[in-house]
Amino acid sequence: MQAKRKGSSFNMMSSKRKLESIFLFVTGKCNARCAMCFYAKDMDQKAPDLSFDEIKKLSESAGEFNRLWLSGGEPSLRDDLPEILEMFYRNNHIKDINFPSNGMKPDRIVEWLKRLRSSCPDCNITISISLDGFGDTHDTQRGVASFYKAVETLKKVDDAFKDDGQLLKNIATVITKYNVEEVMDFMLWVFGRFNVSTHTIEAARGVTREDGVKVVTEESLRELQDKTALYNIAYADRIAEGVDSGIGKHIARFFYLGLMRAMYNIRASNIDKPTPWGMDCTAGETTLVIDYDGRFRSCELRPPMGNVRDYGYNIQDIVQSAAMKQEIADVGHGYGANCWCTHGCWIMSSIVFNPGKMIPMLLKSNREMKKLNRPFSINETVLQDLETKYRLDRDKLAQIGLVYQ
Ligand SMILES: C[S@@+](CC[C@H](N)C(=O)[O-])C[C@H]1O[C@@H](n2cnc3c(N)ncnc32)[C@H](O)[C@@H]1O
Ligand code: SF4
Ligand code: SF4
DSSP: OOBOOOOOGGGOOOSSOOOOEEEEEEESOOSOOOTTOTTHHHHHTOOOOOOHHHHHHHHHHHOOOSEEEEEESOGGGOTTHHHHHHHHHHHHOOOEEEEEEOOOOHHHHHHHHHHHHHHSTTOEEEEEEEOOSSHHHHHHHHTSSOHHHHHHHHHHHHHHTTTBTTEEEEEEEEEOTTTGGGHHHHHHHHHHHOOOSEEEEEEOOSSOSSTTOOOOOHHHHHHHHHHHHHHHHHHHHHHHHTOOSHHHHHHHHHHHHHHHHHHHHHHHHTSSSOOOOSSOOOBTTTEEEEOTTSEEESSTTSOOOEEGGGGTTOHHHHHTSHHHHHHHHHHGGGTTTTOOOOOHHHHHHHHTTOHHHHHHHHHHHHHHHHHHOOOOOOOHHHHHHHHHHTTOOHHHHHHHTSSOO
């Protein structure tokens, strides 16, 4: 029987701002060397990861909160990750887990997801596999040959959780100088070959490992986002297919397209220079970042304010600390620090806490998406032509079970 997605904390509007999302960098270790990685410098410090017992103290003091966003480093390299997630589920009643991975460990990921779906039955899990382009492009951007491993992971996750509405599958692509020219083709191929729920594109941000990889401007990003809108609409339709009632389908589509387009609009406005988002940024009020070595921050782009060790690993003490109060005052909802950024996770995390701004934004965004809708043709010949054009190894794709020879 198909498992229905539980009410996501993501679509819930709230005017009461309280800690909703913890972004936990579970490890500083990684098996890739991505050119655009914003975390390369932090990982180069090679500080030890927080231990399970240290994370346990954080969980025990955090109280209830909705969303746990994993990050790193590569989360699948952390052997005790399932135990960590189960602990947050038990102690903090989390409703959504976002699990990003470079997909280099297919069997481990599928095994862990199966375990988590059984041990955390009321939790929605989004597995987000990074795939940055076709074959060589992906491998060049990632600094290691990993394209076929990531494809294998996606295929195995697809097969194992076909009808599971509580296991959302996302593909995350970061736009850089390496893949910008092939994004349209790539999104088409991904849509045709995988049964994933969503495919998000992020513009590279922050300080990257390699200089000069950030190439998009406001103009070129807007153009790209408009051109790829047809795929967002196709994903919205795919999501709506999994919803039973007619009205439910409309609501799912409205929220998905509205949130996606609103986030993309804000992001484009901020690629060249900081531009107010049209709503408060709630970093620090509703979000907390904990780095792998225990430093904590209000968002990924703000400097650390201290280390959880100095607060006895007590999250309540941290969120009520003088340092956090000062940080929230300094950020001033984005207007104070004028640090308006392109970070999709924070734009999304803030929208729901700005209910008065959210509905008009979603209405406008849906109107824009409607105008950008275009039919597109996708069939086996189109997909095979793309595989030839980008020199994919069809024997390997066949071994993975993605294509038939
Ligand atoms: C930091 S990674 C951690 C998870 C895992 N190691 C991975 O690469 O998927 C989380 C996401 O951030 C993306 N990312 C890395 N550097 C980025 C940058 N400079 N700008 C935007 N996204 C970036 C990655 O591609 C990945 O989708
Ligand atoms: S983006 Fe992810 S996989 Fe790539 S180097 Fe950074 S942490 Fe590792
Ligand atoms: S606007 Fe961006 S950089 Fe500034 S506090 Fe919010 S999320 Fe952080």
